[in-house]
Each structure stands twice: as C-alpha cells, then as structure tokens.
Amino acid sequence: MKIDMNKRDSVIRMTGINPRTCMKCGKCSATCPSFDEMEYHPHQFISLVEAGRVDELMASESLYNCLACMACLERCPRGVEPAKFVEAVRNLKLREHGGNHLAPEAIPEMLDADLPQQAIVSAFRKYSK
Amino acid sequence: MIFSYYPGCTLRTRAKDLDVYARKCALALGVELVEPKDWQCCGVVYPLAGDEIAHRLSAVRVLQDAQSRSVSVLTVCSACHNVLKQCAYDLKNDADFRNKANAYSEFDIPVTGEVDVVHYLEMLRDTVGFDTIKQKVVNPLTGKKIGAYYGCLLLRPGKKMGFDDPENPAIIEEFIKALGAEPVIYPYRNECCGGYVTLENKPLAQKKSQTVLESAKEMGAECVITACPLCLYNLKKNGGDTLPVYYFTELLAEALGVK
Amino acid sequence: MQRIGVFVCHCGTNIAGTVDVKTVAEMLGKEPGVVFSTDYQYMCSEAGQTLIQDAIKEHNLGGVVICSCSPRMHEQTFRKACAKAGLNPYMVEVANIREQCSWIHKDVAEGTEKAVILGRAAIAKVHLNAPLTAGESPVVKRALVIGGGIAGMQTALDIADAGFEVDIVEKNATIGGKMAQIDKTFPTLDCSACILTPKMVDCAQHEKINIYAYSEVEDVKGFVGNFSVAIRKKARYVDETKCTGCGICTEKCPVKNIPNEFNMGMDNRRSIYIPFAQAVPKIATIDPNTCNKLKTGKCGVCSKVCGAGAIDYTQKDEIIRREYGAIVVATGFNMIDMTKFDEFGYAQSKDVITSLEFERLTNAAGPTGGTLLRPSDGKHPHTIVFVQCCGSRSTTENGKPYCSKICCMYTAKHAMLTREKYPDTDVYVFYIDVRTPGKNFDEFYRRAVEQYGVHYVKGMVGKVAPRADGTLHVQASDLLAGEQLHIDADLVVLAGAIEPDKSARGLATKLTASMDTNDFFTEAHPKLRPVESPTAGVFLSGVCQGPKDIPETVAQAGAAASKVIGLLVKDKLTCNPCVAQSDELLCNGCSGCEHVCPYGAITYETKEFMQFDRSMKPRRVASVNPAVCQGCGACTVTCPSGAMDLKGFSNRQIMAEVDAICK
Incomplete structure (x- = not known):
C-alpha cells in the first residue's frame, strides 16, 4: 500500500475540504445509488485520501461509476461532500499522461438516435481531459 | 417581464419539445424571452473540484451578458440551470474564482455574479403565479395522476441551488395542481436516473431509471414529467416502458391550449 | 503619591514559561510610587498571600498591584488577603498577565514586554484609586422558578423544603414538562409518571410553593436579592377557584379535532381541555384559537354543562408583579423539526416518527393505550428501525453541532422494551457511536444487544422510501460489514437532536443572562460554578444549560436550589461599591x-x-x-x-x- 501525501494534499486543495471533518457515520455510503457498483465506497474515499492512499483510488473503476448525483454531498451531516473527493481523485488520474478514460473514437458505438448530447458532453467532462 | 432565455444545446436538437413548448407557453403567459447573443454550451456538468476554471467560463459569459443587460437568466433544462446557478453562486461568494474568471475573459464590465438565475418553473410560480396559470388553463388535465421527477440537478446542492427543499420538494407538485391534475408523491423523485453513466454502464442506468419509474407507478402515477433531457432519455430508454415520460412544458402547453 | 507594592506571580510555568517574571518585577519596581516589587511562584497560595500581607505592613503600602491571572479568577482572593492586612480592598488591582499575555504569546521577549506594560497600567490606575466601602441591600426571601418540568419542580421543592417561598411559572396549562410524556426511564425502567406525578402533587400541596401555570414571564427588573418580575397569567376562560377538574366540559365540547399536544398530535383533544389525567393544576383551559364561542360568539356548551359555573368567556390576561431574591431558569428543551431532514421521510410518511412520539405510542395513557401500533393503519409493526443522531452532531444549517446526550440511552430502552413486549419484532438500531457513560448505562445497552437481540448496526440511514404497501424501504450502511443494507421496515423512529426551548432566548434578554451560540444558557464557570449564570441571582437548572438526562437534571436542580438557599438565608447582601x-x-x-x-x-x-x-x-x-x-x-x-x-x-x-x- 503506497502512501502519497502530495496526492493527498492535491485532493484537499481541489476539494477545499479537510477530510478530518468526517465523523465516519457512513451516511454517504448509505445514500449512494451506485454503492453496488463501487469497489471503494464514498466514505472510503474520505478515509483513504486522509491516509494518503490515493493511488489505490486512482486505479479503481469506482471513479467512473459515481453518478455525480450529489446525494452524498447533500446529506452529509458534516459538510464533507464526498462527491467532491471522488471528482478530485478522478481529476488527478485524468490529468496524468494517458489518463483519459474515454476516447472520442469510442463514442459512435455508444450513440443511439435519442441520446441527448448532454450525455456525451457530461461524459467527456467527467471522463477525459 | 423580459428574461434572458438560455435554451442550451440539447434543446436545439434532441430536446426540441422542451424548448418549443416553453416558448409557446411563455408567449401565452405574457413573458418575453430574449436569447443572449452567441451563447455556447454551458458546460453541462458543473465541476465539483474547485480548481477547474476553464470548464466554467462559458457559463460565466452567459451570466456576464445578463448582468450587463440587467436581466435575469431563464433556463428550462435542469443541467443548464444547475451549471448557471452554481456558477453565479460561486462568482458571488468565491473571490478567487471571480478574479480568475475576470482575468481569463476580457469583459467591459467585470462579472460579479450579481445576476438572478431563474428556472422556468420558478418563473411560473413567482412571476406568473400558479393561480394565474390555473385561470388560463383551457384544457385542464383533470383526473390525471402525474408524478414529478426532480432528479438531482434542480435540487442539489441545496445550499447553492435554493430551488426547493431538496428532500421534500413541492414546486412541480404545485405546478401539476395548477394544470388541474393530481400530483403523485413518490420517494424516488429526487434520486438519480443514472445520468451520463448510461454511456458506459447501461445496466446501472437501467437499474436506477427503473427504480424511479417503478416507485412512481407503485404510488399511482400514470405518467412522469421532468425538466431534464438526460433524465427523459434515461427514464424512457432505460426505464423499461414502465410509464410514459414527458417534459413539463409539453403538459403546460397542452393545458394552456397552445400545443 | 501612593506607596505601591507590586507582586508578580509565576503561576508555575503558566506565566513564567513565556514571561520573564524577574525582569517584570525589576522593571515595575522602577515605576513612580512603587516602593516594593517582587515575584513568587504561586501568589494565590497561603505563602503568597502572607508575603503580600507582610509587605503591606512592612512597607506601609497604600496600594497593591498583583500581576497574575484574570481578576475573574483571584481578584476576590487578593482583596480579602489585603483587607486582612488592614488595606482597603479596593486599593488592590490585578494586571492579567496570564490569559491576556503569557497564554497567547510564544516569544518570551514579547510576553515580558507586554507584561511590563500591563503592570504599568495597573500601577497608573492604583495611583488614582480611592478606598471604597461596600453598602448593603436587603434580600427578598422568595424565589422564582421559570419552567415547571422535572428540573423546575425539583428546584422548587428543595428551596421550599428549606423554608422559603417559591413561585413556579409554567407556560403550559400544567406542570410536569417532558417527563410527563415519557413512558419508562432508563436504566432502571421505572415508570416515569409513577415517579413524577407524586412530585407534581407535592408541588401543588406544598405550602411554600405557588404555581402560576399557563403563565409567562413578561419582564424582569432589579438585581440579585431584589428582582421585580411581571408575570402574565394567560386567560384560561375558566375560573380557577371554581373549576373542580371534573372534565365534563372536555367531553361535551363540540370542537373535537384539535391535535393533542400531549400525545404529539397523534390523537385529538377538544377546544376546552385538560392536558392529561394527572395534570397539576387540574383545571380546564379553553384554547382561544379554536373555541367557537370565543371566535364567533355561538356555542357556550361548556358553560351549560359546567356544574361549578367556572366558565368565564370574558376572562382577560392578568399581569401580576412579584418580588424575588433569586431566579432559577428551568426552561427545558424540545426536539428539533424533523421535517428539515426529509431524507428520513418524516414529512412524507406517518410511520416515520420521533422518539417522543414513540414514547406516547408505548404509554398506557397514550393514543393507543400503550399497544405499539403504526400511526398509519393501526397495525402491529414487525420490523422497526431506529435511527440515532438525526440532526445531532451535524454542522449543517438545520442540524446541531453537539451530541444530544440522551438519545443513545432512550433508544436502547425503546429497542429493549419493544423486544420484550413483542418478541416477534425485528429491531434495528443504526448508530454512529454508542455513548453510554453513566452508572449502569453501558450494561443496559449491552443487555439490549445480548439478551434482547436488538440488531445494532454501525452506520447511518441514507434514505427512507415509503412504499405503496405501507412499508418503508430503509437504505442504510453497515460500515463493519462494508455493505449497503436494504430493510423493509414497518416503523422508523428518529432520535432527533434536542434544542433549548424557543422561549429561552427572549427570557435571556429579559434576565440579561448570557447564552452560547446554541441558545443554551452559559454558566458562571463551566467547572466550578455550573448552576449559576454570570448574572448574579440568576441560576440554571436542567437542559436549558446543556443536554442532560433525568438523574443529572435532578442533581443539578438540587444544586441550583442549594445555591438559591445560600442566597436567601442572608438578610443583607454586600453591594458592589463600584457604582x-x-x-x-x-x-x-x-x-x-x-x-x-x-x-x-x-x-x-x-x-x-x-x-x-x-x-x-x-x-x-x-x-x-x-x-x-x-x-x-x-x-x-x-x-x-x-x-x-x-x-x-x-x-x-x-x-x-x-x-x-x-x-
């Protein structure tokens, strides 16, 4: 398990939130609609970032299953806003060389006649740089 | 009353119904909609990480245009509304972002965020008034049981959006009543439809959309209305033919007799 | 020019750690008028005080400057010590070089410089001090207790038993407070009403206690020993001297659909009502907002059926002015509004209830006669989910940042009693931490888990979704198992945060008593003077000072009473001569x-x-x-x-x- 305090500090800078304000109640993971799809659950994002274990999160598919629905952010009793941590860790990954998750070439296959471009733009914003 | 009407990209292509009926109804209700010049895509998703500046600049431009013309921005699409409203909030309250946004752009008048971003539903409630709408309804949707689907983007983050109680909203239900129909309250009206994940993880989007529609159906809804093109897509495509789904503007146009 | 002595305290390392005390004493010794200057390890100790007294005599000091901790801490100590040596106590000044200097500085040079400056200021002042003599004021030998819950009642009884008159002002129609609504008390499980109602009767019958129920404090004038308080006695529209409490009016009144506050709105009362059978005083009250006669002039049924002729529709509010030597605040608490946390569905389902509503549902005098039935359909719930910390420990706008303290224990009680009475019921408790410090408290909680089979789950509930079939879909996390749980519950019980009664803020202004950011009354010293407010003559009892359970409340109520008695036994109070x-x-x-x-x-x-x-x-x-x-x-x-x-x-x-x- 690799500890990287620089990455931790980057995430904290991006979110503007101190992960130590988390009281580990688990309400974020209780409310997460993507829980079953995620290897690391919202509350673990907070704990692992706090511990500097950002690489494990960056390697996980969990980054791409967050729906950005903001339910965890809304319901957190301590204002920790886990969705922001998921996004910040994903940004660290996307900003690496070759870190993009979604390539433009892959798009045509995903399209159907009704798909609003809102979906494609959202996915590009979330999945690539 | 004049609004700077920001339709957003999707309303020009896949979600024409949302836009066309919004315009027709505004005309019928005496609300003037003026499109800002040269608008571009708002960015669709508002970044959750504070260090993303460039992603927010096109929203900044829309807000600066409205601010310099002293009009409120009116949106219909939930995603546009979420981006513009959050962006205005951050411009107003986050000096660092405000300074950077102004430094990137060359505005004659610096952007301050002192501009109201109003959703079409809020306009109906606060500017026109649901009572006035009730009087103008020519085809009341009497007896129709309708579930309001809020999704995520109209409501959250509650502190920045200030749209309604994020856990127990009422505005679309009030709207449904104004049309003469009966609102059906169901618990998943503010839970996610799956959003953009439909591109990569269709089963997940299907699970989420089905949960929403099944919950609405179980509580007695005959159809569901929404303000978001992506929600409409997910519910229709991934929701498994459970219930018909419409844009709220379409029902409004029908009730006002302008469809 | 005064002959001044300067005494610099080390306070162990508290001051000496960041202030060079020797230099301070030396520098201040050079100030005009200073004839003696020294430092000592603990100036407040007996040896330190003797040092000061000896110096006064030896150097014929006319003024004394002590450089030490805050005058709030030891000004009285040093004034007394100097008075014993023959100096007028008001010729003593304290320069606060601890809280205002050593504790906030890290650099010794800076701290030392500031300490010298503070000492100089005190010396300059002492030069202009004149001996003052304190006057005396009489003490009115009667106390006022504001709030008639268990805290107020216990304080009143203890004061009255010591032989002093006490008035209780209670804003509701009866005394008893929250404890009257509770079914059983933890951890002994004795019946709340059985131990409370005798105390209510004691209050009513005590010759020294006078109860102003359905009354509120209008204004407060005066000061310790001599308060003058206006009490608004709200019109009951019933003559208290005639009403026998027979209750016939409350059965015949035609307005039947008023939510019954005592049962948390889960059943109805009439427009004329007696809150509950053991109410004290047991007098009917007309609710003026719903009474047909008072609103429209048409009705008058209660007047017709009252055999005592007690109904008086013309009754007006009455203002009574009374004098008191001491005032005790015992205004209690309420649960915060759970509709602000509607991820739990409180506003969207009748079967999502608060803990206090649960108390009423299990109470023999409650709306279901003590049988646990769902509010929506009156059926037995078979799966119950308790959610702890609903709004407590929350830094969000609608929540409270503090721990409400009582919820862990009453939830354990609810869970245990449910399992005992209805063994076919599955009971889940979602907790963040289980906090059970108290005599026999943790043993009680463990009994709920080990003997009664209550499922305690570490995690929080994220969403409660009501379904068409009447069940409640509870989505929660089980942090220890690393799972998201989905439970189909019949009843969800929310342990909402408690907050001080809304009336407390206005009352604090009237009393010039201070409050914290959460509207709890501030104590004069958090450790050493926990039942006194910083305003002389105003004392604190119960939850108005901070969350606490019944045993703690009763203990604090007794402590407040003893402080009041200590005040009222005095015939005269020494006044502050600094007027x-x-x-x-x-x-x-x-x-x-x-x-x-x-x-x-x-x-x-x-x-x-x-x-x-x-x-x-x-x-x-x-x-x-x-x-x-x-x-x-x-x-x-x-x-x-x-x-x-x-x-x-x-x-x-x-x-x-x-x-x-x-x-």
Whole structure:
C-alpha cells in the first residue's frame, strides 16, 4: 500500500475540504445509488485520501461509476461532500499522461438516435481531459 | 417581464419539445424571452473540484451578458440551470474564482455574479403565479395522476441551488395542481436516473431509471414529467416502458391550449 | 503619591514559561510610587498571600498591584488577603498577565514586554484609586422558578423544603414538562409518571410553593436579592377557584379535532381541555384559537354543562408583579423539526416518527393505550428501525453541532422494551457511536444487544422510501460489514437532536443572562460554578444549560436550589461599591443615562441650585440608586457632559491606564 501525501494534499486543495471533518457515520455510503457498483465506497474515499492512499483510488473503476448525483454531498451531516473527493481523485488520474478514460473514437458505438448530447458532453467532462 | 432565455444545446436538437413548448407557453403567459447573443454550451456538468476554471467560463459569459443587460437568466433544462446557478453562486461568494474568471475573459464590465438565475418553473410560480396559470388553463388535465421527477440537478446542492427543499420538494407538485391534475408523491423523485453513466454502464442506468419509474407507478402515477433531457432519455430508454415520460412544458402547453 | 507594592506571580510555568517574571518585577519596581516589587511562584497560595500581607505592613503600602491571572479568577482572593492586612480592598488591582499575555504569546521577549506594560497600567490606575466601602441591600426571601418540568419542580421543592417561598411559572396549562410524556426511564425502567406525578402533587400541596401555570414571564427588573418580575397569567376562560377538574366540559365540547399536544398530535383533544389525567393544576383551559364561542360568539356548551359555573368567556390576561431574591431558569428543551431532514421521510410518511412520539405510542395513557401500533393503519409493526443522531452532531444549517446526550440511552430502552413486549419484532438500531457513560448505562445497552437481540448496526440511514404497501424501504450502511443494507421496515423512529426551548432566548434578554451560540444558557464557570449564570441571582437548572438526562437534571436542580438557599438565608447582601455617581453640577438633565441604564437605577429629580447672582433656580439632575446600580458603565459613556462617573473605574483612572500603555 503506497502512501502519497502530495496526492493527498492535491485532493484537499481541489476539494477545499479537510477530510478530518468526517465523523465516519457512513451516511454517504448509505445514500449512494451506485454503492453496488463501487469497489471503494464514498466514505472510503474520505478515509483513504486522509491516509494518503490515493493511488489505490486512482486505479479503481469506482471513479467512473459515481453518478455525480450529489446525494452524498447533500446529506452529509458534516459538510464533507464526498462527491467532491471522488471528482478530485478522478481529476488527478485524468490529468496524468494517458489518463483519459474515454476516447472520442469510442463514442459512435455508444450513440443511439435519442441520446441527448448532454450525455456525451457530461461524459467527456467527467471522463477525459 | 423580459428574461434572458438560455435554451442550451440539447434543446436545439434532441430536446426540441422542451424548448418549443416553453416558448409557446411563455408567449401565452405574457413573458418575453430574449436569447443572449452567441451563447455556447454551458458546460453541462458543473465541476465539483474547485480548481477547474476553464470548464466554467462559458457559463460565466452567459451570466456576464445578463448582468450587463440587467436581466435575469431563464433556463428550462435542469443541467443548464444547475451549471448557471452554481456558477453565479460561486462568482458571488468565491473571490478567487471571480478574479480568475475576470482575468481569463476580457469583459467591459467585470462579472460579479450579481445576476438572478431563474428556472422556468420558478418563473411560473413567482412571476406568473400558479393561480394565474390555473385561470388560463383551457384544457385542464383533470383526473390525471402525474408524478414529478426532480432528479438531482434542480435540487442539489441545496445550499447553492435554493430551488426547493431538496428532500421534500413541492414546486412541480404545485405546478401539476395548477394544470388541474393530481400530483403523485413518490420517494424516488429526487434520486438519480443514472445520468451520463448510461454511456458506459447501461445496466446501472437501467437499474436506477427503473427504480424511479417503478416507485412512481407503485404510488399511482400514470405518467412522469421532468425538466431534464438526460433524465427523459434515461427514464424512457432505460426505464423499461414502465410509464410514459414527458417534459413539463409539453403538459403546460397542452393545458394552456397552445400545443 | 501612593506607596505601591507590586507582586508578580509565576503561576508555575503558566506565566513564567513565556514571561520573564524577574525582569517584570525589576522593571515595575522602577515605576513612580512603587516602593516594593517582587515575584513568587504561586501568589494565590497561603505563602503568597502572607508575603503580600507582610509587605503591606512592612512597607506601609497604600496600594497593591498583583500581576497574575484574570481578576475573574483571584481578584476576590487578593482583596480579602489585603483587607486582612488592614488595606482597603479596593486599593488592590490585578494586571492579567496570564490569559491576556503569557497564554497567547510564544516569544518570551514579547510576553515580558507586554507584561511590563500591563503592570504599568495597573500601577497608573492604583495611583488614582480611592478606598471604597461596600453598602448593603436587603434580600427578598422568595424565589422564582421559570419552567415547571422535572428540573423546575425539583428546584422548587428543595428551596421550599428549606423554608422559603417559591413561585413556579409554567407556560403550559400544567406542570410536569417532558417527563410527563415519557413512558419508562432508563436504566432502571421505572415508570416515569409513577415517579413524577407524586412530585407534581407535592408541588401543588406544598405550602411554600405557588404555581402560576399557563403563565409567562413578561419582564424582569432589579438585581440579585431584589428582582421585580411581571408575570402574565394567560386567560384560561375558566375560573380557577371554581373549576373542580371534573372534565365534563372536555367531553361535551363540540370542537373535537384539535391535535393533542400531549400525545404529539397523534390523537385529538377538544377546544376546552385538560392536558392529561394527572395534570397539576387540574383545571380546564379553553384554547382561544379554536373555541367557537370565543371566535364567533355561538356555542357556550361548556358553560351549560359546567356544574361549578367556572366558565368565564370574558376572562382577560392578568399581569401580576412579584418580588424575588433569586431566579432559577428551568426552561427545558424540545426536539428539533424533523421535517428539515426529509431524507428520513418524516414529512412524507406517518410511520416515520420521533422518539417522543414513540414514547406516547408505548404509554398506557397514550393514543393507543400503550399497544405499539403504526400511526398509519393501526397495525402491529414487525420490523422497526431506529435511527440515532438525526440532526445531532451535524454542522449543517438545520442540524446541531453537539451530541444530544440522551438519545443513545432512550433508544436502547425503546429497542429493549419493544423486544420484550413483542418478541416477534425485528429491531434495528443504526448508530454512529454508542455513548453510554453513566452508572449502569453501558450494561443496559449491552443487555439490549445480548439478551434482547436488538440488531445494532454501525452506520447511518441514507434514505427512507415509503412504499405503496405501507412499508418503508430503509437504505442504510453497515460500515463493519462494508455493505449497503436494504430493510423493509414497518416503523422508523428518529432520535432527533434536542434544542433549548424557543422561549429561552427572549427570557435571556429579559434576565440579561448570557447564552452560547446554541441558545443554551452559559454558566458562571463551566467547572466550578455550573448552576449559576454570570448574572448574579440568576441560576440554571436542567437542559436549558446543556443536554442532560433525568438523574443529572435532578442533581443539578438540587444544586441550583442549594445555591438559591445560600442566597436567601442572608438578610443583607454586600453591594458592589463600584457604582455610578452623577456630578450634579455638571449634569445637564438630558436623560441619556436614564434611557441606557439596563437596571432602572437612574432617576431624575429637580433640585435648587445657586446661580451666579446667588439666586436659587430649579434644575433636573440625574440621581443613581447605588443599591440598584450594577456598575456596568453604560451611563458613563453615554453622558455628554461628563457628569456621570463610575467609582473604581473613573474616566480619569481609565485614561491613566491608557496613557501608561501608550507611554
């Protein structure tokens, strides 16, 4: 398990939130609609970032299953806003060389006649740089 | 009353119904909609990480245009509304972002965020008034049981959006009543439809959309209305033919007799 | 010029750690008028005090400056010590070089420099000090207790048993408070009403206790020993001297659909009502907002059926003014509004209830006669989910940042009693932490888990979704298993945060008692004076000071009573001699001081003054009642002509201090 305090500090800078304000109640993971799809659950994002274990999160598919629905952010009793941590860790990954998750070439296959471009733009914003 | 009407990209292509009926109804209700010049895509998703500046600049431009013309921005699409409203909030309250946004752009008048971003539903409630709408309804949707689907983007983050109680909203239900129909309250009206994940993880989007529609159906809804093109897509495509789904503007146009 | 002695305290390393005390003593020894200067490890110790006393005698000191901790801590100690050596106690000044210097500085040079400056200011002031003599004021031997819950009742009973008169002012129609609504008490499980109602009766029958129920405090004047309080006795529209509490009116009243507050709105009462069978006083009350007769003039059924002729539709609110020596605040608490946390569905389902509603559902005098039934359909719930910390420990806008303290234990009680009475019921408790510090508390909670089979799950509920079939889909996390749980529950019980009663804020203003950011009353010292407010003569009892359970409340109520008794046994109180006085020759009669005085200590009188031509002319001048003045100084800064001055803190003294600091 690799500890990287620089990455931790980057995430904290991006979110503007101190992960130590988390009281580990688990309400974020209780409310997460993507829980079953995620290897690391919202509350673990907070704990692992706090511990500097950002690489494990960056390697996980969990980054791409967050729906950005903001339910965890809304319901957190301590204002920790886990969705922001998921996004910040994903940004660290996307900003690496070759870190993009979604390539433009892959798009045509995903399209159907009704798909609003809102979906494609959202996915590009979330999945690539 | 004049609004700077920001339709957003999707309303020009896949979600024409949302836009066309919004315009027709505004005309019928005496609300003037003026499109800002040269608008571009708002960015669709508002970044959750504070260090993303460039992603927010096109929203900044829309807000600066409205601010310099002293009009409120009116949106219909939930995603546009979420981006513009959050962006205005951050411009107003986050000096660092405000300074950077102004430094990137060359505005004659610096952007301050002192501009109201109003959703079409809020306009109906606060500017026109649901009572006035009730009087103008020519085809009341009497007896129709309708579930309001809020999704995520109209409501959250509650502190920045200030749209309604994020856990127990009422505005679309009030709207449904104004049309003469009966609102059906169901618990998943503010839970996610799956959003953009439909591109990569269709089963997940299907699970989420089905949960929403099944919950609405179980509580007695005959159809569901929404303000978001992506929600409409997910519910229709991934929701498994459970219930018909419409844009709220379409029902409004029908009730006002302008469809 | 005074002969001044300076005494610099080390306070162990508290001061000496960041202030070079030897240098301070040496530097201050060079100040004009200082004839003796020294330092010592603990100036407040017996040896330290003796050192001061010996120096006073040996050097014939006329003024003393102690450089030590805050005067709030030890000013009295040093004044007493100096008085014993024959010095007027008001010739002693304390320079606070601990809280205001050593504790906030890290650099020794900086700390030392500041300590010298603070010492200089105190020396400059002492030069202008004059001996003061404290006056005396009488003590009214009666106490007022505001709030008639268990806290107020216990305080009143303890004071009354010591032989003093006590008035209880309760805003509701009956005393009893929250404890009257509770079914059983933890951890002994004795019946709440069985131990409470005898106390209510004791209060009613005690010859020294007078209950003003359905009344509120209107205003408070005066000061410790001599408060004057106006009490608004709200109109009940029932003559208290005639009503026998037979209850026939409450059965015949045609307005039947008023939510019954006592049962948390889960059943209805009539417009004329008696809150519950054991109410004290047991007198009917007409709710003026719903009574047909009072609203429209048509009805009058209660008047017709009342055999005692007690109904009086013309009754008006009555203001009663009474004098008290001491006031006890016991205003209690309420649960916060759970509709603000509607991820739990409280506003969207009748079967999502608060813990207090659960108490009523299990209480024999409650809406279901003590059988646990769902509010929606009256069926037995078979799966119950308890959610802890709903709004407690929350830094969000709608929540409370503190732990409400009582919820862990009452939830364990609810869970245990449910399992005992209905063994076929599955009971889940979602917790963040289980907090059970208290005698037999943790054993009680463990019994719920180990003997009664309550499922305690570490995690929080994220969403409660009501379904068409009446079940509640509970989505929660089980942090220890690393799972998201989905439970189909029949009943969800929310342990909502508690907050001080809304009336407390207004009352604090009337009493000039301070509150914290959560509207809990502040105590005079968090450890050493926990039942006194910083306002002399105002005492605190129960949850108005901070969350606490019944045993703690009763203990604190007794402590507050003992403090009140300690005050009331005195025939006279020593007044603070640092009071305002007006120079009649300078006073221009503007009344500015009279308007700002929070204690009503200033009056104006017309006096004859000699003119330049030796003729006499009448003029309005301010006059301060030294027994009422609390020495706050508001008048001295308001006075435009400089006529008003505060003894011991005169304008000259303060300017001398400022000059010394700026030198």
